[in-house]
Amino acid sequence: MKLLPRRAGRAVLFLAVCLLLGNAPGAMAQKVPIAFDDYHGYTGTVEYIQRVARAYPDITELIEIGQSTLGRTQYVLVISNMKTGTTIDKMIELRNMRKENIRNVTPMKPYHGKPGQWIDGGTHGNEYTGTEVCLYIIDKLVTGYDSDPAIKKLIDDNAFYICPVVNPDGVFNSTEGDVSQRQNSMLADNDEDGQVNEDGPDDLNGDGHITQFRYRDPEGRYVMDDVDPRLMIRLGRDEETTRERWSVIREDRDNDGDGRRGEDGERGIDVNRNFPEGWFNDDNEQGGSGYYAASAPESRNILEFFTNNTNILLVQSFHTSGGFTYRPFARWSDSQIDPKDLAVFDRIMGKKYCQLLGVEYPAVWDEEAAPPAAGAAAGFARPRTGAPVPARARQGQGVRGRDQARTQAIGTTGSGYELPRQWRPPYRGDRPYGYGIFIDWAYAQFGSYSMTTELWNRSVDFVGMPEFTGDDAQVQRDRWLLLHQDEKFGGKFFIPWRSYRHPELGAGEIGGWIPRYGSGNNAFPGDPLRHVAEIHWQFELWKAGLLPKIEITDATAEVLYETSNASGATVQYQGDTATINRSGRRGAYRIVLVTATIENTGALATHVARGQRLAGNRNDVVWLIGDRDRITFLQGSAHQSIGVLEGTMPIPGIATSAPAAGGRSRQVQGMPNIPMGMPLELMQQFMQRMGGGQQAAREGNVREVKWLVAIEGNMPLKIVATSQKGGTAVREITLR
Numbered sequence: 001m002k003l004l005p006r007r008a009g010r011a012v013l014f015l016a017v018c019l020l021l022g023n024a025p026g027a028m029a030q031k032v033p034i035a036f037d038d039y040h041g042y043t044g045t046v047e048y049i050q051r052v053a054r055a056y057p058d059i060t061e062l063i064e065i066g067q068s069t070l071g072r073t074q075y076v077l078v079i080s081n082m083k084t085g086t087t088i089d090k091m092i093e094l095r096n097m098r099k100e101n102i103r104n105v106t107p108m109k110p111y112h113g114k115p116g117q118w119i120d121g122g123t124h125g126n127e128y129t130g131t132e133v134c135l136y137i138i139d140k141l142v143t144g145y146d147s148d149p150a151i152k153k154l155i156d157d158n159a160f161y162i163c164p165v166v167n168p169d170g171v172f173n174s175t176e177g178d179v180s181q182r183q184n185s186m187l188a189d190n191d192e193d194g195q196v197n198e199d200g201p202d203d204l205n206g207d208g209h210i211t212q213f214r215y216r217d218p219e220g221r222y223v224m225d226d227v228d229p230r231l232m233i234r235l236g237r238d239e240e241t242t243r244e245r246w247s248v249i250r251e252d253r254d255n256d257g258d259g260r261r262g263e264d265g266e267r268g269i270d271v272n273r274n275f276p277e278g279w280f281n282d283d284n285e286q287g288g289s290g291y292y293a294a295s296a297p298e299s300r301n302i303l304e305f306f307t308n309n310t311n312i313l314l315v316q317s318f319h320t321s322g323g324f325t326y327r328p329f330a331r332w333s334d335s336q337i338d339p340k341d342l343a344v345f346d347r348i349m350g351k352k353y354c355q356l357l358g359v360e361y362p363a364v365w366d367e368e369a370a371p372p373a374a375g376a377a378a379g380f381a382r383p384r385t386g387a388p389v390p391a392r393a394r395q396g397q398g399v400r401g402r403d404q405a406r407t408q409a410i411g412t413t414g415s416g417y418e419l420p421r422q423w424r425p426p427y428r429g430d431r432p433y434g435y436g437i438f439i440d441w442a443y444a445q446f447g448s449y450s451m452t453t454e455l456w457n458r459s460v461d462f463v464g465m466p467e468f469t470g471d472d473a474q475v476q477r478d479r480w481l482l483l484h485q486d487e488k489f490g491g492k493f494f495i496p497w498r499s500y501r502h503p504e505l506g507a508g509e510i511g512g513w514i515p516r517y518g519s520g521n522n523a524f525p526g527d528p529l530r531h532v533a534e535i536h537w538q539f540e541l542w543k544a545g546l547l548p549k550i551e552i553t554d555a556t557a558e559v560l561y562e563t564s565n566a567s568g569a570t571v572q573y574q575g576d577t578a579t580i581n582r583s584g585r586r587g588a589y590r591i592v593l594v595t596a597t598i599e600n601t602g603a604l605a606t607h608v609a610r611g612q613r614l615a616g617n618r619n620d621v622v623w624l625i626g627d628r629d630r631i632t633f634l635q636g637s638a639h640q641s642i643g644v645l646e647g648t649m650p651i652p653g654i655a656t657s658a659p660a661a662g663g664r665s666r667q668v669q670g671m672p673n674i675p676m677g678m679p680l681e682l683m684q685q686f687m688q689r690m691g692g693g694q695q696a697a698r699e700g701n702v703r704e705v706k707w708l709v710a711i712e713g714n715m716p717l718k719i720v721a722t723s724q725k726g727g728t729a730v731r732e733i734t735l736r
């Protein structure tokens, strides 16, 4: 073996370390370093995002969206180039707001004119892996901005909204308070004794942690492990043993003297059952949580934020346990999802997700997009057979530890294929999964492609853990975990047992896993956490690349003629060609034909199929803006609706008007065919009868819009194409 010079050897080593960590060398230039060898909790998360916001002022904005029940702030970090992007309100000068009857208009931020992608974590306080994955994504985005042109473009063109902690009180208690708390901390008198939160668990021995208390108990359900006596092994319900029996409880005492321990802690309501979609069940009982939908400040703050950021099209909510992704619905069956949305969810997003995990997906998802169907409404290209389509085995793609055998098809959707375990709706058979669920609201009422990912499945995602088999596989795993934290983390995640006399239970020992590390419910710090975070960063990055993008690809303003009096002139049309029969004398007015081509060059349409019909959503619009005192719209109003622009991505199984490849479909609107030689004023009447061309077909990803205007003198004109979730584009044109 030839030895490398010492310096080259170091460089190779450095590169190898970078590769091991999954980082490009450029990513080493972190202005705000972050590691994932421990959880950040609420406090560490807030510190980190505040530092990021200070270090990257040009591409971030940190927003306080409200307070939790106990007054902790909920934050959203917006990541977008703050110097690019515009909104329609910047283009139209209001001269007298009161006179023009404009009230309570909050100026839009430039990023409201860009497609938005929401990513959150920590809705359930004890599922803090989602918080960590949010921080990982933030780090990848802000460090990638300077080193990766693809990431830079995504941040220039789009807005990422990242809310790492939806439930500050629950995450705080679960990570910094040693009390696993799924719910918020809404004040509740759980034991109905007139006091609130008076009997939670206790740090009895004052070591700064609430761990466990173990004591000898002839009725106990535990025995001590022979191999590692730190480990307590739980017996089966009627399991016999000759060994000494123990009981193991949380470190706790009866604070309010009612004979129970820990029955009235801070635990409030489940925020992910408090959203206003499907909140009641069919039996007229309260199905969701809370006194009414959005009663929790945590959910209400999110709802208000969405209401003011209607550009969000993609929604991801990170939860923890299971190792799969839920797409809508939890409350309703697939029959309530538009087939087109279902196809985007499953055949595009679900397929990618399964590929990233290296698991099987239905073979039918590989079908090509159906060819355009003439005049047909969007629908399934082939009859539904009802017969389940066998899933085809997929080879794992660079994902370690995934057990192919664990993949199992579950249920048959309304679409005639079985869904893999890793990608499915929570709704099962004829049974709602829950009421008042966030992703149901985000899809059904807000109109976004929403999903919840349960990030962590300990038995397949724990990189580095050997495969254990046999009856005592669980015990072997638990032993290995103890040794792992001894070796990798210096044993700091497990408190050694020490004797303690419990005020109610007598002699015993306090010790055990610090709860946040020993739950088994969250990705273990270090490589397992980085591994899970990397996969889901890749998924979010890929989804960001699907966002729509409104562009004005062509715009012209053609002076047809100049006149002092338009009424004597005539215009002849042959197809798109206008011929002017001039009459009268030249004058101060120019008759101008303005033509603009608006195109969605992004993969996804500017709304989900359902989104077009939702009350809060509007169609894409194109404006022609000039000096309003000197422009008269002869045909076409200043703003014209152009419907919803499809994306460029064919949707498998769905017949669309967008060609599969190559060409593009084009609809002309705004100018119906005009009979030859029609005088201009008659033409206007004709246009009005035709509804100004507003009935023009609205399919495909391209629109051509025309206006006929009379302009006094000369002025620059602006075309502004604005789409709620597809972005805003501006183009200036000069008369020629």
Ligand SMILES: [Zn+2]
Binding pocket: 124, 127, 319, 320
């Ligand atoms: Zn959860």
